[in-house]
Structure formats: structure tokens, C-alpha cells
Amino acid sequence: MIWQDVLISITNIIFSAALIPQIYYGHKQKIGAIQLQTSIPTFLGLYAIAFAFFTLHLYLSTILSIVAGTLWFILFMQRLVYAKEKISENKNEVI
Numbered sequence: 001m002i003w004q005d006v007l008i009s010i011t012n013i014i015f016s017a018a019l020i021p022q023i024y025y026g027h028k029q030k031i032g033a034i035q036l037q038t039s040i041p042t043f044l045g046l047y048a049i050a051f052a053f054f055t056l057h058l059y060l061s062t063i064l065s066i067v068a069g070t071l072w073f074i075l076f077m078q079r080l081v082y083a084k085e086k087i088s089e090n091k092n093e094v095i
Contacts, residue, residue: 005058012064019071023078032079039079043072 026033046069053061 008061016068026078032082034075039076043069
């Protein structure tokens with residue numbers, strides 16, 4: 001294993017660990033706090049980086065970039081799902 005793979009992997013673990021509280025908070029509060037303009041390019045970019053790592057045979061970095069991309073995809077999905085639920089709740093309110 002080369003040192004670059006280890007360094008990239010450690011960094012991806014830190015970034016992924018930092019996202020877990022945000023995902024939990026979004027689920028608990030039923031809010032999608034991350035804007036689509038942030039989450040879409042981030043998860044797509046991380047998947048593209050994972051592909052590049054794979055072609056360079058940096059397999060640990062590939063796996064952890066996919067994990068980080070998936071966490072960002074979850075934030076993207078929270079934004080979509082919870083925004084729809086909020087719209088539904090607003091339509092059902094009695095004035």
C-alpha cells in the first residue's frame with residue numbers, strides 16, 4: 001500500500017465522520033439542511049474521484065470515496081424527501 005492511499009483514506013474517514021452528525025440531525029429533525037447546489041456536485045464529484053482512484057489502483061481510497069459520496073447522496077435525498085413532506089404538511093393545514 002502506498003502512502004498516498006493511506007493519507008487519502010484517513011482524510012476521507014475524517015470527512016465522512018464529520019457528515020454523520022449532520023445526517024442524524026437531518027433525520028431526527030426531518031429537515032434537509034444542505035442545499036441541492038452543494039450536495040449534488042459534491043456526491044457526483046466524489047464518485048468521479050472514486051473512479052479515478054480505482055484506475056490508479058488506490059483501492060482503499062476508492063472505497064472510502066464511495067462511502068463519502070454516499071453520505072453526501074443521503075444528504076441530497078434528505079433535502080428532497082423532507083422538502084416534499086414540508087410541502088404536503090403546508091397543504092394540509094387548515095386556515
